[in-house]
Amino acid sequence: MRERFADSDSFSRIRPKGASRRGRRADRFDDSQPEYDYFASTGFDLGADAEPEEQQYAAPVTDGPATGDRWSTWDQSTPTEKGPEPRPDWVVTELAAVDTELGIVKTGKEADVFLLERAVPGTSRRTLMAAKRYRDAQHRMFHRDSGYLEGRQHKESRVTRAMAKRTAFGKEAIAGQWAAAEFAALCRLWSAGVAVPYPVQITGTEILMEFVGDENGTAAPRLAQLRAEEADIDDLWAQLGRSLALLAYDGYAHGDLSAYNILVHRGRLVIIDVPQIVDVVANPRGLSFLERDVRNVGAWFVSRGLPPESVEALVDSLATDARLRR
Numbered sequence: 001m002r003e004r005f006a007d008s009d010s011f012s013r014i015r016p017k018g019a020s021r022r023g024r025r026a027d028r029f030d031d032s033q034p035e036y037d038y039f040a041s042t043g044f045d046l047g048a049d050a051e052p053e054e055q056q057y058a059a060p061v062t063d064g065p066a067t068g069d070r071w072s073t074w075d076q077s078t079p080t081e082k083g084p085e086p087r088p089d090w091v092v093t094e095l096a097a098v099d100t101e102l103g104i105v106k107t108g109k110e111a112d113v114f115l116l117e118r119a120v121p122g123t124s125r126r127t128l129m130a131a132k133r134y135r136d137a138q139h140r141m142f143h144r145d146s147g148y149l150e151g152r153q154h155k156e157s158r159v160t161r162a163m164a165k166r167t168a169f170g171k172e173a174i175a176g177q178w179a180a181a182e183f184a185a186l187c188r189l190w191s192a193g194v195a196v197p198y199p200v201q202i203t204g205t206e207i208l209m210e211f212v213g214d215e216n217g218t219a220a221p222r223l224a225q226l227r228a229e230e231a232d233i234d235d236l237w238a239q240l241g242r243s244l245a246l247l248a249y250d251g252y253a254h255g256d257l258s259a260y261n262i263l264v265h266r267g268r269l270v271i272i273d274v275p276q277i278v279d280v281v282a283n284p285r286g287l288s289f290l291e292r293d294v295r296n297v298g299a300w301f302v303s304r305g306l307p308p309e310s311v312e313a314l315v316d317s318l319a320t321d322a323r324l325r326r
């Protein structure tokens, strides 16, 4: 049997030239930083400048693939850790596939998003995915931890105790819960027809999903960054309204909707970042979450010329779709 990397830390040895670990960490919490342009970088460094302690802890690569960074992790996910059927054709499920990390798409507040290629060597089977890796509590500024995870039941009290004590295992468990929450939400929303990236699989704290962007690896801009000439405001508003209606009809609000959590790829609007979706019927503040979402993103549309009445009209129709009003 081939041996795999022990964990995703093996990737810590592989990073773009010139992007030192310390340098990257400094960038992490600053959303205003320009996106890291991996195509401008000259290639990848297999750890020549790694700090000695990193190399010491790197997993041994005794039987890794001849190309790429790791074997495909597809068979490490159980059926419930894989995306919903019908599975799109582009999902590469071959066991001979290898994964290659092509660079960082974006470092966020709570997770980092990487561009990953999964390909079958010697064939034309190749796909790009976004790998969203949740960071443990030490390395993020989680605005969503408080109050949200507390009410959740954990079958294993060992997990509960570790989370309360914030042990290394506990921190990993919290990151894993956020990843699991987002994966479940993506599966649910994708199946309901909401425009979200197709969720391919989850392993631990890593979600692999459809990469929203070009074949060459250029990620789609966020709505907030869209240039005026790229934006057909009426059409984007209509697409958003359709997705939010499906979400509301299913009984949910996004919970953190903004022009930063919406991507636009060649005119197609895609909603991202969904770990905190809110059950608007069960949650006593459900309606106010729904209103806040729509007004938040609505403000961006109004600044681009949408009539303000359209925002309130959408709030009303979504409240009806969610059966919060008659």
Ligand SMILES: Nc1ncnc2c1ncn2[C@@H]1O[C@H](COP(=O)(O)OP(=O)(O)O)[C@@H](O)[C@H]1O
Pocket: 105, 106, 107, 108, 109, 110, 111, 112, 113, 130, 132, 197, 209, 210, 211, 212, 213, 219, 220, 222, 260, 261, 263, 272, 273, 274
């Ligand atoms: N599926 C995807 N395809 C392309 N880019 C993505 C994808 N998912 C996330 N991104 C990029 O990564 C950024 C951070 O992802 P997001 O899910 O919003 O995480 P965070 O919780 O850190 O805000 C996004 O703003 C977007 O630019």
Ligand SMILES: [Mg+2]
Pocket: 108, 260, 261, 273
């Ligand atoms: Mg986000």
